[in-house]
Amino acid sequence: xxxxxxxxxxxxxxxxxxxxxxxxxxxxxxxxxxxxxxxxxxxxxxxxxxxxxxxxxxxxxxxxxxxxxxxxxxxxxxxxxxxxxxxxxxxxxxxxxxxxxxxxxxxxxxxxxxxxxxxxxxxxxxxxxxxxxxxxxxxxxxxxxxxxxxxxxxxxxxxxxxxxxxxxxxxxxxxxxxxxxxxxxxxxxxxxxxxxxxxxxxxxxxxxxxxxxxxxxxxxxxxxxxxxxxxxxxxxxxxxxxxxxxxxxxxxxxxxxxxxxxxxxxxxxxxxxxxxxxxxxxxxxxxxxxxxxxxxxxxxxxxxxxxxxxxxxxxxxxxxxxxxxxxxxxxxxxxxxxxxxxxxxxxxxxxxxxxxxxxxxxxxxxxxxxxxxxxxxxxxxxxxxxxxxxxxxxxxxxxxxxxxxxxxxxxxxxxxxxxxxxxxxxxxxxxxxxxxxxxxxxxxxxxxxxxxxxxxxxxxxxxxxxxxxxxxxxxxxxxxxxxxxxxxxxxxxxxxxxxxxxxxxxxxxxxxxxxxxxxxxxxxxxxxxxxxx
Numbered sequence: 001x002x003x004x005x006x007x008x009x010x011x012x013x014x015x016x017x018x019x020x021x022x023x024x025x026x027x028x029x030x031x032x033x034x035x036x037x038x039x040x041x042x043x044x045x046x047x048x049x050x051x052x053x054x055x056x057x058x059x060x061x062x063x064x065x066x067x068x069x070x071x072x073x074x075x076x077x078x079x080x081x082x083x084x085x086x087x088x089x090x091x092x093x094x095x096x097x098x099x100x101x102x103x104x105x106x107x108x109x110x111x112x113x114x115x116x117x118x119x120x121x122x123x124x125x126x127x128x129x130x131x132x133x134x135x136x137x138x139x140x141x142x143x144x145x146x147x148x149x150x151x152x153x154x155x156x157x158x159x160x161x162x163x164x165x166x167x168x169x170x171x172x173x174x175x176x177x178x179x180x181x182x183x184x185x186x187x188x189x190x191x192x193x194x195x196x197x198x199x200x201x202x203x204x205x206x207x208x209x210x211x212x213x214x215x216x217x218x219x220x221x222x223x224x225x226x227x228x229x230x231x232x233x234x235x236x237x238x239x240x241x242x243x244x245x246x247x248x249x250x251x252x253x254x255x256x257x258x259x260x261x262x263x264x265x266x267x268x269x270x271x272x273x274x275x276x277x278x279x280x281x282x283x284x285x286x287x288x289x290x291x292x293x294x295x296x297x298x299x300x301x302x303x304x305x306x307x308x309x310x311x312x313x314x315x316x317x318x319x320x321x322x323x324x325x326x327x328x329x330x331x332x333x334x335x336x337x338x339x340x341x342x343x344x345x346x347x348x349x350x351x352x353x354x355x356x357x358x359x360x361x362x363x364x365x366x367x368x369x370x371x372x373x374x375x376x377x378x379x380x381x382x383x384x385x386x387x388x389x390x391x392x393x394x395x396x397x398x399x400x401x402x403x404x405x406x407x408x409x410x411x412x413x414x415x416x417x418x419x420x421x422x423x424x425x426x427x428x429x430x431x432x433x434x435x436x437x438x439x440x441x442x443x444x445x446x447x448x449x450x451x452x453x454x455x456x457x458x459x460x461x462x463x464x465x466x467x468x469x470x471x472x473x474x475x476x477x478x479x480x481x482x483x484x485x486x487x488x489x490x491x492x493x494x495x496x497x498x499x500x501x502x503x504x505x506x507x508x509x510x511x512x513x514x515x516x517x518x519x520x521x522x523x524x525x526x527x528x529x530x531x532x533x
Contacts, residue, residue, distance in 0.1 A: 030057035031093070032189055032220050033078075038087035040073055045420060047073040050087070051246045053239055055189070060211055060221045062231045062252070064264050065241035066462040067434025068419040071224045072114075074241070075191050079111045080104045091189075110182025114194040114433065114460075115370075116174050120167035124160055125149055128181045152183050156213045171320075172203035179210065190214065193224045194433070197460045208234045226264065226434075226462035228257040240264055265464035273470050273495045276478065280498065281310030284361075284450050284482040285331075290340035292326050292506075300326050301337070302506040308451060313473065313483040315497030315514070317490060319526050323506040324486050325367060328455055331484075332364050333357040334372070345450065358387055361450030365440055365457045367486075369433070373440040376429030380418065381409035383428045384443050416442040417468065433460045445472050452476050455486045470496060490519060504528050 033055040040048040047070045055061045065071045076082045078089065080098040089096055091107050098104050104111070118127050129145045146162045153160045158176045166174060175195065182190055192211075196204045211221050211234055225231060231238055231252060238255070240247040240263045247263055261269040287306040294300040301323045308314045318324055329335035331342060333354035342350045344360050352360075366372035374383050385394050385405055394405050409424040418431075418438045428436055437460060444452060454473060458466040473496060477483050487493050493500055494517045502510040502525040510525040512518075 031055070032057050032091070034090040035074070035078065036088045036090070038074060038077060038089075039085045040070075040077055040082060041085045047244055048077070048084075049244045049246075051241060051244075052249075054249070055220050055222060057220055058215050058218050059236040060215055060223060060234050062235035062238040063222060063224045063241065064226060064228075064231060064238050064260060066226065066243075066265055066419075067438070067460075067465055068432040069241045069264075070244040071241055072193055072432065075111065075193060075222065075224055078104070079109060079191060105182075105185050105187070108186055108188040109191070110185060110187030110189070111191040112175065112178040112182060112193065112195065114197060116178055118166045118174055118177060120165070122166060123162070124164050124166065124169075124177050124180075125162045127166055127177060128184050132185065149180060149184060152180055156183070156210060156217070158210060170203075172199050172206070175199070175207070176210070187219070189220045189222070191222045191224070194460060195223060196225065196227060196230055197433075204230065228260050228463060231260065232257060242266060261463045264462060267464075269463050270467055273474060275474050275496075275498075278311045278477065278498065280312040281480060283307050283309050284345055285484065286341070286343040287327075287331075288341040288343070290327070290330065290337055290342070292323075292330060292335065292337040294326060299338075300506050301330075301340075303340075304503070304507055306501060306508055308482040308484050310450075310482055311477060311480045312498040313477050313485055313496050313514075315493035315500045316484065316486045316503055317493045317500050317522055317526060318503035320488055322503050324455075324503060327503075328364065328367065328453055328486060331357065331453060332362060332366075358449075362453065363387075363444045363447045363449040363451070364453040365437075365444050365455060367455040369436050369440055370429075374428045374436055377427055379425050380413070380428055380431070380439055381405050381424045383439055384409050384412050386443065387447065412442040412446065417465075418442065434462065434465055437461060438465065441469055441472065445476060448479075449481070451482045451484065453484045453486070456488060457485070458487075458489070458492060490522060493517075494519065494522075502526055 031054060033053065035051065035053040038048050038051045039046065051070070051074055053074070063071045063074065073082065077084050078098065080100040080103050083099065089098060096107060098107070119130070125142060125146045128149055149162045152158070158180060160173065160176050160180060166177065179190070195207060199207060208230070214221055223235065235252045237249055238252050238260065239249045240260070242264065285308040287304060290301050290304040291299065292301040304323065304327065316324060326335060330337045333352055333356060336351050340350060341348055344362060347360055349357050349360055370376060375386070385408065389395055389400065394401055406424055412418070413421060413423060416438050419435050423431065428439060431439070441457065457473065458469050461469065473483055473485065485493065485496055494514070497514040500512045500514055500517055500522065501508050502522060504526060505528065509528070512522065
């Protein structure tokens, strides 16, 4: 990729993250955006409390904060999704009232949301022009739209096929389609909400290159994130928000990751995981010769063998799409396998229901928190007892004990720092993504099951919350329970795992003790190479 001042994507995938000087792209005298004293209240709750933000032409400006700190709310105010309770917005030196997304688009502001807004059966071109189809008499002029999209794709090195169907392209490519969509509408200021939450390390590096292509052309980019490594690799300035309040705006080149983390959470954060020595016990889960097909009917698991013992964390390392999702769905009863065995302490759970797998000691932190982890229209309290509502503690003769449920929810919200406090009766869908994740983790680790399967458990979480989640995963292992960790964050796999199993093309191709793990060798095996002896 032509990354201008961006880091080489392969370098970034190897875990770099050093900020590159790109001040030459930034016009420090040209202020594109000023948000002054922005307040946004939802009833009695203040999400944004007098926040200020200044963005210059040609810069990457990061908005950093914990889950629920008010980052997305502030950007939704800028994009016209919410009206501010008070405060003023200046765009290109003029005070503006942004009363809806269309007004933002008309001004030249575009937003790429964390959860993409694409229609899978439509082509890239059809998704991009939807709502502003170019006319040619009474027909839609798709040909001219396709040509404009092709030119934009080449100009910013996005490498998108205008004729591909969205359902057939990767998550990283879908994100590029969303970027193309806002560029097609004439955006000069792009807001990217948690842009790397679902990307592989290589895709993250490529996205940073794309961002630098955009700023080299004079566009400005705001990134909402809590990934410190990516802020160091991409941003010029960073505005920190904590508990809805403005903390500071800093020059990223002059701050370390530890400095940023401390400003974000208000305390020093431990980046290393503290684990005591453990001797693994008996085998809890044993998977033998497991075969399965994906949604296309193509074999995705090709005779996979795996075991997890008491008192150990087994990390499953691999590039997305090598069978991890299908394996977890079979283990948790969400998908049927073709053949093989899934033994849980001597009981065969192959192709059993989710309830049967749960009753035999398997709980999971799922890959998709909104699809498989929560009922978004249920309250936080209801979500916290989803699998256990029939137990005597929470019901009697089919009648729910509301006081007991409320008391349990209050305890969990306090213990797991789910925000905002007192959210027992809020719908889970009203919480930020990171706090939704905390609800799931609180529920699953307190189930005290024999085996906890954690799939990307810290995706979308800030460093303070990641430290918290890692502590609870290690705590499960220290209680002599088995943990299967499936993560695309190689650092996370290496930090937490007692044993690392590498999956490639639906099979385990290598096994490494956690203490002996080498990032390059793991990456080599993840790409199909053979372990060096």
